[in-house]
Amino acid sequence: MDDVAPVVQPAPPEIDDATARRIAKDGWGVDAAPRSLGSHQDRNFLFDLGGESGDEKRLLKVANPSVSAAELEAQSAAAELIAASGTRVPLALPLAEGADRSTALRVEVEGTVMYARLMEFLAGETLSGYLSPTAIRAIGALAGRVDSALADFSSPAAERVHQWDLRHARRTLEELLPHVADDQLRSQLEAECTRAWAVVEPLAADLPMQFIHGDLTDDNVISTDGRVPDGVIDLGDLNLTWTVGEIAITVSSLLHHDGVGLAEAMVAVTAYDAARPLTDAEVEALWPLVIVRAATLVASAHHVLGIDPDNAYAAENLTHEEAILNGAISVPLAVATALVRRATSRAAEGIAAPSGLPLLGDATDVGVVDFSPTSAALSNDTWLAEDAERRIFGVALAQHPIVIAPFDQSRLTRSQPLHTAEPANVALGIELHTRDRMPLHAPWAGEVISHTSSSVTLRSGEFDLRIDGVVEPVAQETEATVGEVFAHLLGPAWIALGRTGLEIPRFVPRSLASAWHAVAADPSSLFGVEPSAAGADAARLLARRDAVFAEVQEHYFAEPPVIVRGWREYLIDADGRVTLDTLNNVASIGHGHPRIAAAVAEQWSLLNTNSRFHYPAVVEFAERLATLVPDPLDTVFLVNSGSEAVDLALRLAQAWSSRLDVVAMREAYHGWTYLSDAVSTSTADNPDALATRPEWIHTVDAPNTFRGAYGLDEAHRFAEDAVAEIDRLAADGTPPSAFLSETFYGNAGGMKLPDGYLGAVYAAVRAHGGLAIADEVQVGYGRLGDWFWGFQQQDATPDVVTIAKAMGAGHPLGAVITTREIAEAYRRGGYFFSSAGGSPVSSVVGLTVLDIIRDERLQENARDVGRYLKERIESLGQKHPLLAAVHGAGLYLGSEFVRDRDTWQPATAETAAICDRLLSLGVIAQPTGDHQNILKIKPPMCFSRKSADFLVDALDQVLTTGW
Structure with a gap:
């Protein structure tokens, strides 16, 4: 070589x-x-x-x-x-x-x-800043396509020996290392390369060779859109060499980018392998070559700066190259290679503990505690307490003399809200607590190594069994026979079983945990307990969902996390990652509210039946709802959803007027039943929404002063046009039975309607015998802060109000409130019945939600935190041109992204990408509006200022570093 x-x-x-x-x-x-x-x-x-x-x-x-x-x-x-x-x-x-x-x-x-x-000159931009999974996948695939294109290329005259050919990296470093003045760095580079080369050398003869680009890095790929690479430049390092060197060089170049750790870099490996399959030998050699490449980059930069100290390009790149080196060696080589195996669909099973005698001798009463995200012991906010683990161990020790916390469990207790990074919460060992002094028996013969008074290791063959805690080694013995007591445990201990000489961290992120199993074994068998059950596999669960769900039932995100717990404004996935929920207006009072849980449990234990029975809760709830609306509204229907509420409201109007025709506002979504879908005009929800309306549905322009027919100074003309349309319909012999709209332009991001709009339009429809229907499903119930209902902002009272979402806090519950006279008109055509609408449990849920909104002053919180949040996001708009406006009020806001503030061209793709990047930073967000360019912000109403700051800071990071 x-x-x-x-x-x-x-x-x-x-x-x-x-x-x-x-x-x-x-x-x-x-x-x-x-x-x-x-x-x-x-x-x-x-x-x-x-x-x-x-x-x-x-x-x-x-x-x-x-x-x-x-x-x-x-x-x-x-x-x-x-x-x-x-x-x-x-x-x-x-x-x-x-x-x-x-x-x-x-x-x-x-x-x-x-x-x-x-x-x-190839137009476009090189990759910089944050790299999305899409960009990482694209550069890996690009490298694979280039190598496939060059597979049969030959040019003997161009073959050469040079410093970037990884076949000669060892000799290259021998020449370069003397130029590294830092003794510690030079020794580190030499040691890392020696370890890596020891893996590569035996594989060399089996590594395929061909001409490769040789420098297909972030600096040498071009992206037309600034995000996803689609071209390559600079073949200056073209050479005949190991083909696997291409992807090693590509992957190494990614490691200094924001958002690219080892797990993320493997996306490029997977894409390369799909375009140009790697051999088994190449899989084993890949990460050692990444390390060698990183070391060569650092040493070369020192060499260049030594002979050309004014080379600003080399000086600037040195920082990146040091980051590449640090990333490449951030885990043991065996762990990184396990990641490569997994990325290329090879088996990367963890090592198994060798069979042996029980570590605790005859002790068999061993309890197991659960710190996982679904643990019953971590209800409400107990997982946030600093002493949560100690307390749970204490409870368990009252029942068992020995208690352990399992290997490979994602501990929610090690996760924190409002953190942008994936938590290091997966245990690579077993934590043991005991009531009394406990002898430790050697499961197998081995050498006893005492590190300190709080640590002892039993080394046997390829394994180290390390016990950290309050331990007392037995005398000065250096050897232990099978079953012999080699130490006594005097207090809590951490027990790890790993490859000899490796330092096994106690906790690692879930994205790296399975790779760490290549060097860290599960010690469960030493305690006579079963290994922990595997956690939820998000991809496999999604495949199962897709197999049984109709495709039209969409889910958030292409690769959604598996959500298993919620608390206040936080959602927690199966791996214990805590994300900030900024879009869940269904969870109005916050996730996991204990008062709701207690009320439901109590009522369900007493009675839950269909709503035709007579019971107190439904009466109390209906009375309570009626007090929340102005006169003359006084009569309540209870249903199960917003769709049903809107459907019923339209039936009321048609029964009242004996007419079908309805006027609805464009760019709105009202539901999925026949009637509620008929008046849903959002092309984001249905691209053919306007073209497929029944002929008796008539629409008026959404009063959008940003991109509509009129600007702010002529906003009054939207109402004039709507009134004119209603008058025209009446003149044509088809007066509308109703005018229906959201009272705050919710589906378009919480845009406020022009002052006086509803008053004028309501008067017009009533003048022709129709009803004014206010859809408060999304914006009502105190979310707007200054107003409990959106129509209050307009100083207009509707004839019918529809409610859902917030009133059930996640429980299926909806309502229609109208006048007794309108309700009786519907009675003439038959009766109304909803089996579960207003059931005992539903009614108790509704009452409890109202109590919580009142007692915890959630409307006031929506007002105060909403104002603060809106001001902070607006300040981002002064810094980032993409963020052009912030609509809404209270905790119903919409941040609108445009590519050009003069033309108001929607930044649709950018908004989707921003939401994906926010998820990686721990924020759940989604776009809305017909152009899908508005970030909807409608979190639980308990949303705090601290959470508002986290959201704004994360959004600022995304807009600054990329998406």
Whole structure:
């Protein structure tokens, strides 16, 4: 492998702008002022030639003097193959009309001969900042496609030995390391490479070889949209080498990016493997080569800066390269390789504990505590208490003399709300508590190693059994036979079983836990207990869901977390990740409210039946609802959902007027029943919404002063147009039975209606014998802060009010409130009945929700926190042009993203990507509106200022670093 010493390339040639201009003019007739671009080894100059579109550019590449003409011509030929495969790549321009594209220009500068090419300029941006899973997947696939395109490429004259060929990394580092002045860093680089090379060397003969790009990194891929790479540039490191070196180089370049840890980087490996399958030997060699590449980058940067101290490009990159090294060696090599195996669908099973005698001898009464996200012991907010684990252990010790917390359990007690990073909460050992002094018996023969007075290890073959805690080794014995007592446990202890000599962390993130099982075994068998059951597999559960659910029943996010617990404004997934819920207006009073749980349990233990029976709760609830609305509204219907409420409201209007026609506002969603769907006009929910309305549904413009027909100064004209439409329908002989709208423009992000709008339109529909229906399903019940109902902001009273969502706090509950006279009109056509609407349990839920809103002053909280949150988000709009407006009031807000504030072009794709990035930072958010460019913010009404700050800070991070 290393029989020929690699060439450590000299510094880039000294070429000034004037010389670059002369070279471009002499060789290709291009005469323009160049702009110098950075590079480790060449000199690159950009020429802007203007052109009709103003974006015609050329790139002059003057190669390092160590690069031959044959190498450059091979690069040009390889680019042709890559382009033929459908991948964007800049091609070399011919020296003269009709000449071969691959021919390079020989130039001589101050006696030094080198070669130059003028290249097409590939439009787009290189990758920077945050990388999304989509971008990571794309660069991995791109590397795989490039290697597939070059699989049969051959150019013997271009074969060379150079420092970036990973086959020669060991010799390269021997030359580079003396240039690293930091002794500690130099020793670290040498040690890491020695360990990595020990894995690679035995595999070398089995590693496939071909010509590869050799530097397919974040700096050498181009993205048309600034997010997802779709082109490659700079084949300056093209060479015949190990093919796996391509993806090793690509993956290493990702490790310094915001949002890319080891688990995220594996997305690129999976994509590469799908495009160009890796062999078993390549899988084993991949991560060692990532480490070698990282070390070479760091050492090379020190070398370049040593001979070219003014090289700003190298100086800036050194910070990134150090981050790459730190990421590459952040876990033991065996753990990283286990991640690679998993990413390439290879078995990456954890090591098993060797069979042996019980660690605790004859002790058999061993209790197991549960700290998982679904643990009954962690109800309400107990998981947030600092002493939660100690308290639960204490309760268990009252029942068992020995208690353990299991291996591989995601501990909710180790998770915290309002944290952007995935929690390190998965146990790689067993925690043991005991009432009394406990002898520890050697499960197998081994060497006893006393670390300190609080730690002892039994080493046997390839395994270390380490006990950390209050332990007392037995005398000075250094060997223990099977079953012999080798120490006494005097207090709580942590017990880990791992590969010899490895430091096993107590807790790791779930994304890395299964890979750590390659070096950390489950000690459960030593205690006579069964291993912990595997947690929820999100992908497998989603596949099961898709197999039985109709496809039209959508879910949030392409790869949704498995949510198993909620508390206040937090949602908790099966791995214990705590996310901030910013969109769940259904959970009006907060998740997991103990008063609701207690009330439901008590009522259900007494009675729950259909609503035709006579019982107190339904009477009390209906009376309570009637007191919340102004006169003359006094009569209540109870149903199960907002869809049913809107459907019933429309039936009331049609029965009242003996007419079908209805006027509805555009861009609204009202439900899924026949009638509520008929008046739903949101094209986001149904692209054919307007075209598929029944002929008796008539629509009026949504009064959107941002992108509608009228601006703020003419907002009154929206009401005038709606009144005119109602009058026209009446004049045509089809007066509407009702006008229906949300009272705050909820589905479009909480936009306030123009002052006086509802009053004018309600008067018009009533003048023709119709009813005014206020859809308060989303915005009502105190969420707006200053008003309990949205129609109060308009100082207008409807004839019918529909309610749902907030009134049940997640329980299926809806209502219609109207007048006795209107309700009686419906009675003439028959009777109304809803089996579960207003059932005893539902009525108790409704009453308890109202009590909580009152007692915990949630409407006032929505007002105060909502104002604060809106002000903070508006301040982001001054910093980030994409965030153009913040609509709404209280805790019903909508942050609107546009690409251009003059044209108000919606930033639809950006909004979806922002929501995905927010999820990775611990915030659950979703877009809304017909253009899906509004971030809807309608969290539980217990939302705190601290949560508001976390949301705004996370959004600021996304808008600053990318999505």
